[in-house]
Amino acid sequence: MTSQQPQTAVGNNLNRLLPYGGQPLSFDQHLTLHGPPAYRGAAGRLIDDLRAAGLTGRGGAAFPAHVKLAAVAGAGGRPVVVANGAEGEPAAHKDKTLLYADPHLVLDGLQLAAEAVGARQAFVYVHRDARVLKRLHEAVEQRRAADADRVPVTVVEAPPRFIAGQESAVVHRIEGGPAVPRYSPVRVTECGIGGAPTLVQNVETLAHMALIGRYGASWFRTAGTFDEPGTMLATLHLPDTHAQVIETAPGAALHHLLDLGRRPAQAVLVGGYHGTWLPVERAAALPLSNAALRAEGASLGAGVLAALPVDRCGLRETARVLAYLAGESAGQCGPCLNGLPRIAHAFAVMAEPGAHRTERADVARWAGLVERRGACHHPDGSMRLVRSALTVFEEELWRHERGSCVGVGNRTRPFLPLPAGANPHDDEDWS
Amino acid sequence: MATSAVNNSNSTSVNDPTTGTRLLLDPTVCRGHGVCAELLAEHISLDEWGYPIIADRPVPPDLLRDARRAVTDCPALALRLEGR
Amino acid sequence: MSGITSSTALWYASRSTGVVSLVMLTGVVVLGVAVQRQGRLPGLPRFAVVGLHRSISLLSVVFLAIHIAAAIADSYVNIRIVDAVLPFLSSYEPLWLGLGTVGFDLIVALIVTSLLRARLGRRIWRWVHWLAYAAWPVAVAHSFGSSTDMQSGWLLGLGVVCVLAVLAAVGWRVAAGGREAPRPARVSEVFNQVRGARSDRAPQESAPYREHAYPEHAYPEHAYPEHAHRAAPSVSTGGR
Numbered sequence: 001m002t003s004q005q006p007q008t009a010v011g012n013n014l015n016r017l018l019p020y021g022g023q024p025l026s027f028d029q030h031l032t033l034h035g036p037p038a039y040r041g042a043a044g045r046l047i048d049d050l051r052a053a054g055l056t057g058r059g060g061a062a063f064p065a066h067v068k069l070a071a072v073a074g075a076g077g078r079p080v081v082v083a084n085g086a087e088g089e090p091a092a093h094k095d096k097t098l099l100y101a102d103p104h105l106v107l108d109g110l111q112l113a114a115e116a117v118g119a120r121q122a123f124v125y126v127h128r129d130a131r132v133l134k135r136l137h138e139a140v141e142q143r144r145a146a147d148a149d150r151v152p153v154t155v156v157e158a159p160p161r162f163i164a165g166q167e168s169a170v171v172h173r174i175e176g177g178p179a180v181p182r183y184s185p186v187r188v189t190e191c192g193i194g195g196a197p198t199l200v201q202n203v204e205t206l207a208h209m210a211l212i213g214r215y216g217a218s219w220f221r222t223a224g225t226f227d228e229p230g231t232m233l234a235t236l237h238l239p240d241t242h243a244q245v246i247e248t249a250p251g252a253a254l255h256h257l258l259d260l261g262r263r264p265a266q267a268v269l270v271g272g273y274h275g276t277w278l279p280v281e282r283a284a285a286l287p288l289s290n291a292a293l294r295a296e297g298a299s300l301g302a303g304v305l306a307a308l309p310v311d312r313c314g315l316r317e318t319a320r321v322l323a324y325l326a327g328e329s330a331g332q333c334g335p336c337l338n339g340l341p342r343i344a345h346a347f348a349v350m351a352e353p354g355a356h357r358t359e360r361a362d363v364a365r366w367a368g369l370v371e372r373r374g375a376c377h378h379p380d381g382s383m384r385l386v387r388s389a390l391t392v393f394e395e396e397l398w399r400h401e402r403g404s405c406v407g408v409g410n411r412t413r414p415f416l417p418l419p420a421g422a423n424p425h426d427d428e429d430w431s
Numbered sequence: 432m433a434t435s436a437v438n439n440s441n442s443t444s445v446n447d448p449t450t451g452t453r454l455l456l457d458p459t460v461c462r463g464h465g466v467c468a469e470l471l472a473e474h475i476s477l478d479e480w481g482y483p484i485i486a487d488r489p490v491p492p493d494l495l496r497d498a499r500r501a502v503t504d505c506p507a508l509a510l511r512l513e514g515r
Numbered sequence: 516m517s518g519i520t521s522s523t524a525l526w527y528a529s530r531s532t533g534v535v536s537l538v539m540l541t542g543v544v545v546l547g548v549a550v551q552r553q554g555r556l557p558g559l560p561r562f563a564v565v566g567l568h569r570s571i572s573l574l575s576v577v578f579l580a581i582h583i584a585a586a587i588a589d590s591y592v593n594i595r596i597v598d599a600v601l602p603f604l605s606s607y608e609p610l611w612l613g614l615g616t617v618g619f620d621l622i623v624a625l626i627v628t629s630l631l632r633a634r635l636g637r638r639i640w641r642w643v644h645w646l647a648y649a650a651w652p653v654a655v656a657h658s659f660g661s662s663t664d665m666q667s668g669w670l671l672g673l674g675v676v677c678v679l680a681v682l683a684a685v686g687w688r689v690a691a692g693g694r695e696a697p698r699p700a701r702v703s704e705v706f707n708q709v710r711g712a713r714s715d716r717a718p719q720e721s722a723p724y725r726e727h728a729y730p731e732h733a734y735p736e737h738a739y740p741e742h743a744h745r746a747a748p749s750v751s752t753g754g755r
Contacts, residue, residue, distance in 0.1 A: 460637065462553075464550075464553055464561060465553075465561050466562045466565055469560045469562045470562055502633050503632065503633050504562060504565050504569075506550050506551065506565060507637075508633065508636075508637045508640065
């Protein structure tokens with residue numbers, strides 16, 4: 001058995017994070033199912049379990065959790081921990097779904113992480129979504145009343161910005177500023193909120209930590225693959241149906257997950273709006289795993305998978321998304337601020353049927369100028385989307401040159417979701 | 432004309448394995464004055480919007496003095512020299 | 516006039532270096548605005564604007580020093596060394612001289628922080644540097660108030676030219692926005708440039724997508740079929 005083969009049958013039927021039966025859990029139900037937080041009694045012990053479990057971050061970077069916690073624990077001072085639920089990505093719903101379904105699992109994980117690094121203060125950082133906030137505030141209150149939390153938890157609201165969940169933007173916002181990234185030669189794990197070592201961890205990762213704390217590393221490894229153990233949440237966008245959040249595990253066949261047999265698609269977007277387009281034939285042959293995806297130049301990211309229907313224009317969908325991404329630039333760094341709108345506009349020109357002159361060359365030149373020249377990876381991720389779109393939809397591009405388009409009947413029904421409403425206009429929109 | 436051949440690395444890593452002094456830019460405060468590119472033309476070029484593209488290698492010793500001047504003269508104080 | 520006494524020589528030295536200092540400081544303020552606005556001097560590289568701003572400000576300190584030293588040394592008026600740093604304490608023209616002292620103090624602060632700007636950091640340097648907009652009017656008030664020469668004739672004309680120059684420079688500075696353009700507005704500007712007349716940042720949707728498909732749709736029961744096995748073992752397994 002290679003390390004990529006799943007050790008157990010995986011599919012849409014794992015219920016570790018998302019409760020069985022599809023109903024959100026009350027505090028009592030959570031306690032019945034999992035018990036109180038599995039405190040270890042001393043700092044650092046959980047970190048060994050996380051190393052054995054091989055848990056990686058579920059926020060997009062897939063960074064080993066134990067390394068991050070060890071860095072914060074070892075940095076001295078009074079650490080702070082943050083549960084990052086600001087997914088920002090319009091196509092991702094897993095974090096809000098998790099926070100709605102079982103906020104106590106995330107809050108348990110937050111407490112365990114706080115204990116492991118020796119933190120005295122904890123935050124939950126979420127977008128201003130009324131329903132999630134209500135559930136979260138209720139949960140925090142219930143725990144306070146039941147004395148379940150050892151470290152006080154404060155809920156901080158994030159503006160509905162794409163990059164609001166970026167690590168330094170999270171710190172900036174919690175410190176009282178706008179949710180824009182900051183450039184710093186020092187990592188947030190060493191110097192973050194108020195100068196303290198800060199652990200910013202995705203809410204799904206914390207939920208896994210809570211379960212590892214309760215059930216152990218070996219149990220965690222009974223799902224997923226050897227290199228990518230555990231379950232993961234994914235948001236699926238399939239033709240002719242609502243977006244779904246499912247719990248699955250690395251190793252699952254994309255063909256099965258995306259129901260490609262019954263729902264024909266022309267291409268698959270893997271990883272969200274900073275992700276990669278793959279031709280459907282390639283995607284259908286792949287398992288859901290970073291190891292396999294990296295060979296195709298893709299990665300799981302925040303677990304967004306979108307299967308583009310055959311009657312849509314991939315270029316136009318991408319152009320819409322690019323215009324959105326350009327509008328979501330923090331506007332701090334010259335290359336991003338200048339490059340993304342220009343790239344979005346040129347791409348939009350290419351997305352309309354008709355001859356193009358310099359747009360493709362312009363986009364290639366500008367892409368080289370924006371990558372890795374900002375304080376965050378917004379331009380880098382956006383260029384990944386651009387490059388993969390130009391590769392995968394190359395044929396569509398030629399079709400446009402000759403004046404036709406596969407999506408000609410679908411001008412008003414976009415497939416990829418974007419938030420309704422105006423783009424950010426002033427500083428208030430970032431706080 | 433600046434191209435991406437000279438790649439910038441906005442590295443936030445303090446533990447840079449290569450020895451030598453690196454010129455680092457804070458892109459959030461840079462306003463594209465372009466003074467640095469004039470003072471340190473062998474190490475910095477400007478993109479088509481006037482923002483600096485800094486070479487992704489340590490500053491050669493013979494350019495250190497000019498690099499220090501670029502750091503001091505940047506109107507936005509966006510540059511930093513790191514390492515010895 | 517019968518011969519030039521040493522007092523008269525000192526008097527001339529003080530007056531003339533005072534005028535020169537004022538003209539130089541005017542130049543420094545104008546050049547400072549030019550730097551901020553990324554203005555160019557024809558035929559000169561960008562670093563020349565920065566360089567001139569710095570050089571002239573340093574030179575003006577030299578002239579100021581002579582101006583002050585000569586005034587102190589001049590026995591005709593009673594100006595002590597302490598009056599050069601502490602304002603409004605002199606017996607001679609306490610108000611106008613005091614303003615000069617304030618101006619000098621501010622300029623020293625500006626020069627020292629600017630020489631150390633790379634070490635002090637952006638925030639401190641910027642806050643102190645804004646004082647330049649206070650230092651210059653104080654210097655002008657001192658010049659007109661304490662010098663009867665400047666209240667008429669060609670010196671008055673020179674003074675007026677200096678004031679007009681700084682007013683023009685400040686107008687240029689204010690035209691950019693008192694503070695920097697807010698970040699979101701900068702992105703809109705680029706979009707406008709790129710697209711022409713459009714004022715929005717991105718094309719608005721004809722059928723706007725509903726804000727975030729919410730958990731009820733994303734979290735349907737049928738994602739969890741009845742026969743799904745529960746991966747979480749019963750609680751008795753414990754920690755390890």
